[in-house]
Amino acid sequence: MSQIKSNILKKENFNKIFSVASLVILIIFFTIMNQSFIGVYNIKNILTDMSPLLLMACGVSFVLFLGSIDLSMGSIASCAAVMLTFLLERMGPLAYVVVILYGLAAGFLNGMLHTKLKVPSFIATLSTQSIWQSAAYLISGGMPMVMIPAVWPYVDWAKISIGFLPLLFLVAAAVLAVCYVIQKKMVVGRTMLALGTNERASRLIGLEVVKAKVVAFTISGLLAAVGGIFFAVKLKSGIPTVGEQYNLMAIASAVLGGVMLTGGKGNVLLTVLGVGLITVIQNGMNVIAVDGFWQKIVFGLLVIIAIFMNTDKSRRNLVVK
Amino acid sequence: MGKEVLFSAQNITKQYPGTLALSNVSLEIEPGKVVGLVGENGAGKSTLLKIIMGIEHPTEGGMKMHGETYHPQSPIEANKQGIGMVFQEQSLIQNLTVGQNIFFGQEENYTRFGILNKKKMYEDAKEVMNAVELEHIRADKKVSTLDFATRQMVEIAKVFHVAKREDGKGCVILLDEPTSVLNEGEVQNLFKNVRKMTAKGNSVVFISHRLDEVLEISDYIYVFKDGKNVCELDRKDADEDILYEKMVGKTASGEYYQIHRQTKPQAEVLMEAKGLGMRGYFRNINFSLHKGEVVGICGVVGSGKEELCGVICGDEEATSGSLFVRGKEVHLKHPYQALAQGILSIPKERREESVIEDKTIYENISMSNYKKVSSNGLISSEKEKQQAEAYLKELAIKAPSISQQVGFLSGGNAQKVVFARILASDADILLLNHPTRGVDIGAKGEIYSLIRDITAQGKGVIVLGDTLDECIGLSNRLLVMKDGEITKELDASADHKPEQVDIVKYMM
Structure with missing residues (x-):
């Protein structure tokens, strides 16, 4: 039996070890290719780039804990970015509140579709993805929207850094810490992990299963919207396709950090490993000037590798989902 | 020989x-x-x-x-x-016909150019059924339209054939x-x-x-x-x-069930069912549970006892009648609502229904009452672990440590973890559905002892015994169910235990 146990431990740690090792190797590789990679300017750049992905990976982790999936994050982020750009001109800083409320509502909607209408999360969020993507196009008229100089004061906070740590990154790190507390210290977080392993037992144990599911989707929607805000303030514009890639990247980050797609296992803190790895690859490819289309191919492959490594084949005998 | x-x-x-x-x-x-x-x-x-x-x-x-x-x-x-076997759980495929089930896996004998010749299959099926005198069952009927007993006969015919x-x-x-x-x-x-x-x-x-x-x-x-x-x-x-x-x-199984420790129920009523019913499963159920009492529910599979248990613990919804907890009427839709009223069940299928196998012992124990291990609304793993250590000693749970995953424990020890969770929950109306199922004989004794401790604290227990004997041994009072109704209520106080035969006649 001890052998079984050590195998499982190995399996669980495999992705984390892979992520850390790859991260180190890549940093060395890109530094050799181009000295400026390790410079303060580029580190700041990487940390800023990481921030929205960190938020979204963190959010989707909760949904993955359930054994569900959220495919709408990318378009919620796009829509949020466009909404912020659109609303800042019209209502000033209040726009932030509206966009955050939008994120909560969009996530809550996913949760309700999944739990009350019993639509599989895959389909529910695929549908809402389409809705929010279209909303983003409609608000922006299908074109990138640029913020007028009059609203720049409201978005300049994004440029602030404390030492080499950008404020955006610090905000993302704080959110990460809160998520960790939710996962480890709050009943709702514990419930997500329990029901991801065994929903029937969780229900009979007396846990509020439906509530935990709705909360997980709501957090995911909220953090996607905050990710969208980050995109908008960073670029001073609302691009209706800005979040497109991020569904895949957020899920890949979570999985590279050891979150199981089958549910019940993972740690939000470790998504930082996956996020780091993906951002370094992306940034590094920019630094050594790899064609943007090739980059997409690299990411696609990376996701497949990450998920392949994280599929625990032994589990199929225990749980059928 | x-x-x-x-x-x-x-x-x-x-x-x-x-x-x-x-x-x-x-x-x-x-x-x-x-x-x-x-x-x-x-x-x-x-x-x-x-x-x-x-x-x-x-x-x-x-x-x-x-x-x-x-x-x-x-x-x-x-x-x-x-050698063929008819399994306890029926293994026919519900949305196929009788004939298709009988020849399941042998379709190639009836296939020409990839098309199934159903007529021939049904003719052969007829023969198989005739061999066990089931002429009256049509081979082209869907299994889902047959009643349980007929399905069983079909299954026997099938096994006999294969x-x-x-x-x-x-x-x-x-x-x-x-x-x-x-x-x-x-x-x-x-x-x-x-x-x-x-x-x-x-x-x-x-x-x-x-x-x-x-x-x-x-x-x-x-x-x-x-x-x-x-x-x-x-x-x-x-x-x-x-x-x-x-x-x-x-x-004499008196000692085994520790009947000498059986407490006399107190006057205070914990829970009362009045005309409780669930359409298609049971109806007009009346009974009460007192403090310090063990009420046993006996009945064969299909008597409605499992569903009654499900309604009381909030897993199923009643369709008629009412349930009172400490004199107040309650409407339960989810088990967490029942838990808020102090009702908690130990379900029958341990692995599927009462433990989270990949979580640790200490996490499992705190699940039904996080308040007990929280401070300022946040769960303290320190407190969780202390609580688990205490129960590990109290219930003599054999495990290398409280951080062991419950899935690695033996049946008896996993069940003790479930009992630890139930005790930690502070619920005082406990539904024990086959509490000793798949538990070895030593651990059984310890579980009986625990049930006696629980009632000594003034909690009420409803038990669906693993065996009839267990039900009699543990209970103060027995409810016998048949076809969704209570057919008999029997006193089972320590000096007045009924015989199995007396109960069985009301069950059948």
Whole structure:
């Protein structure tokens, strides 16, 4: 039996070890290719780039804990970015509140579709993805929207850094810490992990299963919207396709950090490993000037590798989902 | 002994991690005979059947069929050798027809150019059904439209068909609790078929908890207890009392259930059901549960007791009547609402329903009451671990540490973790649905002792016993259910325990 146990431990740690090792190797590789990679300017750049992905990976982790999936994050982020750009001109800083409320509502909607209408999360969020993507196009008229100089004061906070740590990154790190507390210290977080392993037992144990599911989707929607805000303030514009890639990247980050797609296992803190790895690859490819289309191919492959490594084949005998 | 043997098993031992399921069991089946297997749940009967069917493999020992070494790797191989089994849980595919089920896996015999010739299949199915006198069941009917008893008969016909040997030699049919869902007439029909099969030189192994049936149909009977084969009896030498004594190991089970520690119920009523009903399952249920009382609910499968249990713990919704907790009417839709009222259940299927296997012991224990291990609204792992350490000692849970995943524990220890969670929950109306299911004999005693402790604290317990005996032994009062109604309420105070037979007559 001890052998079984050590195998499982190995399996669980495999992705984390892979992520850390790859991260180190890549940093060395890109530094050799181009000295400026390790410079303060580029580190700041990487940390800023990481921030929205960190938020979204963190959010989707909760949904993955359930054994569900959220495919709408990318378009919620796009829509949020466009909404912020659109609303800042019209209502000033209040726009932030509206966009955050939008994120909560969009996530809550996913949760309700999944739990009350019993639509599989895959389909529910695929549908809402389409809705929010279209909303983003409609608000922006299908074109990138640029913020007028009059609203720049409201978005300049994004440029602030404390030492080499950008404020955006610090905000993302704080959110990460809160998520960790939710996962480890709050009943709702514990419930997500329990029901991801065994929903029937969780229900009979007396846990509020439906509530935990709705909360997980709501957090995911909220953090996607905050990710969208980050995109908008960073670029001073609302691009209706800005979040497109991020569904895949957020899920890949979570999985590279050891979150199981089958549910019940993972740690939000470790998504930082996956996020780091993906951002370094992306940034590094920019630094050594790899064609943007090739980059997409690299990411696609990376996701497949990450998920392949994280599929625990032994589990199929225990749980059928 | 010189007698002819169709099938034999010699010195079979089966070791699971943590439990010895079978120890040195031997068995001989003569052609044309019905062999009864009796024993309490967990005595090893099902394991033996699984080994015979090739689902499990023995740790030690071997088997012979028609004098040849028999070592099946799968049920299909067992079928080819002439051994078939009707499982306790029905294994027909509901949305296929009777004929399709009978020839499931043999469709290639009825396929031409990839198209199934249903007509021919149904004709053949008719023949198979006729062989067991089930002419009245149409082969083109969907299984989902048949009632439970008919399905059972179809399954028997199917198994009889698949186990037929090509060389025409006798085959062995294993029937695992085939009568639990049948009524008296259907049972007699089944027995008629069994006798017909055996008249042709086939043998039948019959497993049932109903000793009278075993005595009626069997030629000789093997008694199992704690994974051992305690004796082999000829039908002539056996009666219910003898069998029972051999199964349990002692007749007076008072000490076993710690009846001397049975508390007298207090006057205060914890819970009361008034006219409670759930459409299609049970109706007009009235009873009350007092502080310090154990109420046992007895009934066969399908009597509605499981569903009643489900309604009380909030897993199912009642469709009529009302439930009062401490005098106040409650409407429960989810188990967490029941828990808020102090009602918590230990469900029947431990692995699927009461533990989270990949979580640690300490996490499992705190799940039904996080408040107890929280400060300022946040769960403290320090407190969780302290709580778990305390229960580990109190309940003598055998585990390397509280950080062990529950899935790695043996049945008895996992169940003790469940009890620890129940105790930590501070719920005072506990529904124990087969609390000792799949638990070894030592841990059973400890669980009985725990139940006595629980009632001594003034909590109320509703128990659906693993055996009728257990139900009688533990309870202050017994409710007997049949076809969704309470047919009898019996007093079972410490000095006034009813006999099993008195209860069984209200169950059937």
